[in-house]
Amino acid sequence: MNAPTAPDWRDDIFAVLQAHEIKQVYHVPDAGHSRLIESCQRSNAMRTLALTTEEEGVALAAGAWLGGQRSVLLMQSSGVGNTINLMGLTKTMRLPLLTLITMRGDYGEFNSWQYPMGQGTPKVLEAMGVLLYSVDTAEEVKATVDAAARSAFNGGQAVAVLLRQKLIGIKNFGKK
Amino acid sequence: MSTATLRRRPLVKTILEGATDDLLVIAGLGSSNWDVTEAGDRPLNMPLWGAMGATVAMGLGLAIAQPTKRVLVITGDGDMLMGMGSLATVAAQQPHNLAICVLDNEKFGETGNQATHTSARNQGPTDSGAGADLSVIARGCGIADSATIRGEAEVAQLVADLRRKSGPVFRLVKVMVEKLEFVMPPQDGAHLKDRFRQALLGQA
Numbered sequence A: 001m002n003a004p005t006a007p008d009w010r011d012d013i014f015a016v017l018q019a020h021e022i023k024q025v026y027h028v029p030d031a032g033h034s035r036l037i038e039s040c041q042r043s044n045a046m047r048t049l050a051l052t053t054e055e056e057g058v059a060l061a062a063g064a065w066l067g068g069q070r071s072v073l074l075m076q077s078s079g080v081g082n083t084i085n086l087m088g089l090t091k092t093m094r095l096p097l098l099t100l101i102t103m104r105g106d107y108g109e110f111n112s113w114q115y116p117m118g119q120g121t122p123k124v125l126e127a128m129g130v131l132l133y134s135v136d137t138a139e140e141v142k143a144t145v146d147a148a149a150r151s152a153f154n155g156g157q158a159v160a161v162l163l164r165q166k167l168i169g170i171k172n173f174g175k176k
Numbered sequence B: 001m002s003t004a005t006l007r008r009r010p011l012v013k014t015i016l017e018g019a020t021d022d023l024l025v026i027a028g029l030g031s032s033n034w035d036v037t038e039a040g041d042r043p044l045n046m047p048l049w050g051a052m053g054a055t056v057a058m059g060l061g062l063a064i065a066q067p068t069k070r071v072l073v074i075t076g077d078g079d080m081l082m083g084m085g086s087l088a089t090v091a092a093q094q095p096h097n098l099a100i101c102v103l104d105n106e107k108f109g110e111t112g113n114q115a116t117h118t119s120a121r122n123q124g125p126t127d128s129g130a131g132a133d134l135s136v137i138a139r140g141c142g143i144a145d146s147a148t149i150r151g152e153a154e155v156a157q158l159v160a161d162l163r164r165k166s167g168p169v170f171r172l173v174k175v176m177v178e179k180l181e182f183v184m185p186p187q188d189g190a191h192l193k194d195r196f197r198q199a200l201l202g203q204a
């Protein structure tokens, strides 16, 4: 058992997902999302699905919406590249989509392999017609994710919230 | 060359015969879309015109959202190969109401009958595949109820399994390579989605 830890912005996101009656949660894990994923896994109101690749999450979201359920796709910025063709579904089918993206290769990143897709992430999403909301501080998380869910499920939009590296903290694997 | 004898059009018609509102169908792009449409366009069909590789995952999201309905995915081997990982994602969820039927002509039919990886090896420079067996792959991914159908004598059981057997059910059906007429459903994706939701949920 983990020792109980102080509430943080991941708990704010979980509360927003509950408030918006999200029923299906898709993820290819990212360390930044792990606490949120565990909260979703423990919830009786949500079904949490691990994916083999992030594009499955877009297809699942389409299926869930056809069946009347709301969903969320949790991924890291590198996963955005895996979704591109299927992001087109949100336009052709005029689907709502909510995705929460933990950014890598963004701000003080130590791993050079993360930069190309991290830097490409906003451009790629924009090119596919996905609305971008961006969060740099813990205080803004709750209101931003709430607004994104409203745009998605009330406004019928595909919306991505970029949880910037400034918010998540710089992973350094022991490097100074 | 494939030795398949089953013809996809009458087969799909038989699979979908007498479909009620309890049957939700997702059809993969290419020939499967036209097959399902010839059997009868209906609001509770979601025929895909693109989104290659997405068909099974879409069926899974729908099956979880609608546990009291039967969800049937009908698609081609090319589409299934592109979305192979989704078979493991299905297995992890074990949806009792999901059946997957792959019509395996061993070709990318829609784009000119190039061999897919399900074609046998060593069939010459333009016709060789890998001999990949999607039914073994499905079982290896964790879908225990997986089988291959080759003959007319097995069709009645196939239909019963796809329509009623507790899932997840995976059936690979070896079908002939044929040149068939295009029978097209509406193309507008938003319209297809709205009419589906209207029929299922009473609201678009």
Ligand SMILES: Cc1ncc(C[n+]2csc(CCOP(=O)(O)OP(=O)(O)O)c2C)c(N)n1
Pocket: A085, B028, B029, B030, B031, B032, B050, B051, B052, B075, B076, B077, B078, B079, B080, B103, B105, B107, B108, B109, B110, B111, B116
């Ligand atoms: C991502 C993507 N790559 C390529 C294509 C082009 N394409 C359209 S249909 C198709 C072949 C589908 O093959 P299969 O699923 O086996 O269908 P069938 O042989 O039954 O027509 C391909 C490659 C596409 N639509 N999308």
